[in-house]
Amino acid sequence: MKNNNNDKMDKKEQQLQQFVRQNEGKIMTSNEGVKISNDEDSLKAGDRGPTLIEDFLFREKMAHFDRERIPERVVHARGYGAYGEFELYESLEELTMAKFLNDTAVKTPLFIRFSQVAGSKGVNETNRDVRGFATKFYTEEGNFDLVGNNIPVFFIQDSIKFPDLIHAVKPEPNNEIPQGQTAHDTFWDFIANNQESAHMAMWIMSDRTIPRSFRMMQGFGVHTFRFVNKHGKSHFVKFHIKPVLGLRSLIWDEAQKLGGADADYHRRDLWENIENGNYAEYELGIQVLEEADEFKFDFDILDSTKLWPEEDIPVRMIGKITLNRNVDNVFAETEQVALHPGNIVRGIDFTNDPLLQGRLFSYSDTQLYRVGTNHQELPINRPVCPFHNNQRDGASRYIIDKDRIAYHKNSLADNTPYTVPGSKGGFVTYPSLVDGRKVRETAESFEDHFSQARLFWNSMSPVEKDHIMQAFSFELGKVQNISVRQQVVNMLGHISTELATVVATALGVEVPKVPESQVKKSSPALSLFNTKHSPKTLKVGVILESGFNGRETNYLLEQWKKVGLQPVIVHDELGVVKGTDGIELKVDQSFLTGSPLLYDGLYVGVSPNANENFLWKTKSFLIDTYNHFKPIGASEAAAPILESIGILGKPGVLVDQNPQTFSKEFIDAMTIQRFWQRV
Ligand code: HDE
Numbered sequence: 001m002k003n004n005n006n007d008k009m010d011k012k013e014q015q016l017q018q019f020v021r022q023n024e025g026k027i028m029t030s031n032e033g034v035k036i037s038n039d040e041d042s043l044k045a046g047d048r049g050p051t052l053i054e055d056f057l058f059r060e061k062m063a064h065f066d067r068e069r070i071p072e073r074v075v076h077a078r079g080y081g082a083y084g085e086f087e088l089y090e091s092l093e094e095l096t097m098a099k100f101l102n103d104t105a106v107k108t109p110l111f112i113r114f115s116q117v118a119g120s121k122g123v124n125e126t127n128r129d130v131r132g133f134a135t136k137f138y139t140e141e142g143n144f145d146l147v148g149n150n151i152p153v154f155f156i157q158d159s160i161k162f163p164d165l166i167h168a169v170k171p172e173p174n175n176e177i178p179q180g181q182t183a184h185d186t187f188w189d190f191i192a193n194n195q196e197s198a199h200m201a202m203w204i205m206s207d208r209t210i211p212r213s214f215r216m217m218q219g220f221g222v223h224t225f226r227f228v229n230k231h232g233k234s235h236f237v238k239f240h241i242k243p244v245l246g247l248r249s250l251i252w253d254e255a256q257k258l259g260g261a262d263a264d265y266h267r268r269d270l271w272e273n274i275e276n277g278n279y280a281e282y283e284l285g286i287q288v289l290e291e292a293d294e295f296k297f298d299f300d301i302l303d304s305t306k307l308w309p310e311e312d313i314p315v316r317m318i319g320k321i322t323l324n325r326n327v328d329n330v331f332a333e334t335e336q337v338a339l340h341p342g343n344i345v346r347g348i349d350f351t352n353d354p355l356l357q358g359r360l361f362s363y364s365d366t367q368l369y370r371v372g373t374n375h376q377e378l379p380i381n382r383p384v385c386p387f388h389n390n391q392r393d394g395a396s397r398y399i400i401d402k403d404r405i406a407y408h409k410n411s412l413a414d415n416t417p418y419t420v421p422g423s424k425g426g427f428v429t430y431p432s433l434v435d436g437r438k439v440r441e442t443a444e445s446f447e448d449h450f451s452q453a454r455l456f457w458n459s460m461s462p463v464e465k466d467h468i469m470q471a472f473s474f475e476l477g478k479v480q481n482i483s484v485r486q487q488v489v490n491m492l493g494h495i496s497t498e499l500a501t502v503v504a505t506a507l508g509v510e511v512p513k514v515p516e517s518q519v520k521k522s523s524p525a526l527s528l529f530n531t532k533h534s535p536k537t538l539k540v541g542v543i544l545e546s547g548f549n550g551r552e553t554n555y556l557l558e559q560w561k562k563v564g565l566q567p568v569i570v571h572d573e574l575g576v577v578k579g580t581d582g583i584e585l586k587v588d589q590s591f592l593t594g595s596p597l598l599y600d601g602l603y604v605g606v607s608p609n610a611n612e613n614f615l616w617k618t619k620s621f622l623i624d625t626y627n628h629f630k631p632i633g634a635s636e637a638a639a640p641i642l643e644s645i646g647i648l649g650k651p652g653v654l655v656d657q658n659p660q661t662f663s664k665e666f667i668d669a670m671t672i673q674r675f676w677q678r679v
Pocket of ligand 1: 073074075076079113114115131132133134147148149154158159160162220221222223304337338339355356358359362363364366367
């Protein structure tokens with residue numbers, strides 16, 4: 001929601017307002033300010049003659065249009081963002097001197113861009129893919145970017161392999177197929193031949209990569225960072241972001257079909273909810289480790305293919321993130337935002353994680369190419385604190401530096417802009433000890449690729465395991481090369497014989513005879529089933545025929561809205577649908593414009609006497625909802641329809657015999673969301 005009151009705007013919003021332009025109601029001019037009298041006809045020699053090159057208005061308009069696009073991001077091309085704020089619960093002074101983590105009175109403005117890794121800018125939003133979760137905190141001491149994903153580990157250990165990974169996952173270069181998917185030969189060939197990916201492969205084949213909403217997904221900083229306090233003491237830290245609504249995912253059949261029903265499913269969900277005041281909320285958490293404990297684990301804390309089990313190192317919640325404002329212009333803000341894990345502030349520092357180290361080069365480099373030399377000056381990117389230095393010029397320089405002196409050290413400007421020591425707020429790198437010979441090698445402590453993959457497998461519920469097995473069978477089933485299929489299945493054999501056997505059988509390849517990991521431990525925090533769920537903002541499709549029970553339906557709708565459910569009225573035509581008791585409801589979607597895929601549950605207020613087409617459509621909506629394990633509610637009159645398709649009395653299928661109890665039971669069913677017992 002937009003603020004019009006300047007006093008209520010946070011610092012970032014106030015800053016952005018200086019650049020916002022409103023064109024409605026204004027005279028049209030060229031970029032040079034010349035008023036335009038005709039924007040429909042180019043200047044021609046005679047009304048049927050050729051266009052004249054003299055037409056400076058045509059030339060300006062067309063040349064600008066010709067350059068409207070900038071290169072899409074080489075990865076994470078499709079994304080969507082929103083503004084918000086971070087509020088700290090309690091001072092973390094004992095851990096870090098970062099001011100935004102010390103002072104609970106400070107609300108820090110922020111911008112988050114969610115994204116998909118593999119697809120290009122126009123890819124379907126429900127494809128199976130890792131989601132980026134990248135936050136720019138506009139702190140009083142400069143920008144801090146937490147450029148994370150919705151999965152806590154990564155494919156590779158050393159960033160030098162990143163171009164290879166991305167070449168393998170992107171569409172195959174000879175035919176540019178498939179778009180934004182991992183279900184193809186080159187991707188799985190990479191995985192099989194770079195077995196450090198085993199752990200990540202398990203995560204991406206889980207339901208984590210088909211989230212229900214950006215508002216219902218976790219974020220992770222992935223790497224180990226450092227916090228440094230004012231006494232110079234350092235701790236290792238991992239960042240977590242947890243959604244207040246709990247974690248929810250789509251199921252595969254739904255995700256695939258949703259690509260057709262609404263290719264903008266995730267951005268629409270975020271944009272609409274923020275517009276409606278249902279702000280997206282998360283908690284920021286940290287796992288903290290004493291420096292002295294660096295070597296206490298059976299994995300290397302610098303290895304980004306490993307997580308820190310939350311049961312061993314608990315996540316401490318340190319503050320709340322709320323996304324409460326949509327952008328004004330997606331290009332100016334979301335497309336031009338330049339996120340970079342190297343953007344850190346005093347009190348936060350890097351570790352030697354070889355994946356992080358390479359990212360520190362790649363992001364600023366890619367922004368210089370993609371957005372330009374002066375990208376940090378753009379409204380979305382500039383910090384909210386003052387910034388001064390001797391960097392000058394470059395393409396599209398915006399700021400006018402009026403000083404004569406642009407060098408350090410100087411005497412003519414009294415040696416300003418001046419530097420400040422660490423004790424006065426200057427950034428000082430944590431003096432960690434580095435020693436060793438220059439080598440191109442991987443540390444031995446990075447060599448165990450299967451223990452945590454097994455830990456993940458052990459932590460899954462039976463339904464999640466089943467989904468993982470199906471996902472591997474689907475993806476590898478799309479792989480044409482039999483040897484690649486076999487190689488991946490062999491790799492899975494090291495993780496779990498059960499998993500490898502099921503997948504091998506589905507693919508018609510050999511069950512590998514390799515020793516499986518002996519890890520018995522599990523981490524309940526990794527299962528999607530172990531988070532608290534809320535019914536808030538879930539959508540209920542409500543199919544109503546003319547003459548529906550007005551009073552009863554109104555009562556149900558009110559009860560549901562009270563807990564935050566969002567009813568969507570569905571009828572065979574748009575307009576209004578009339579019920580008994582003089583009640584009329586606005587139709588939100590027709591059978592044609594709506595889809596059972598778009599609702600988290602379905603209620604039918606339809607009697608078997610409805611016309612044939614209406615009944616047929618109702619049944620097809622019911623069948624899809626049922627097959628996707630989602631809650632179904634029905635008026636008493638509709639019970640025979642449920643019976644006719646064989647779903648009456650099945651788990652999560654409820655009939656309204658008493659509106660008071662039914663409305664509550666339906667809310668509980670919506671909170672549960674999926675009734676896996678149906679199969
Ligand atoms: Fe990225 N990544 N990445 N990545 N990444 C980019 O930067 C890169 C990695 C992530 O919404 C690029 O601005 C390398 C891990 C997000 O604008 C590029 C390596 C994690 C985004 C790049 C990684 C991420 C990017 C492309 C291996 C999770 C989108 C465009 C070391 C912690 C940010 C751009 C946005 C984007 C490089 C691995 C997350 C090319 C070299 C690990 C969320 O710079």
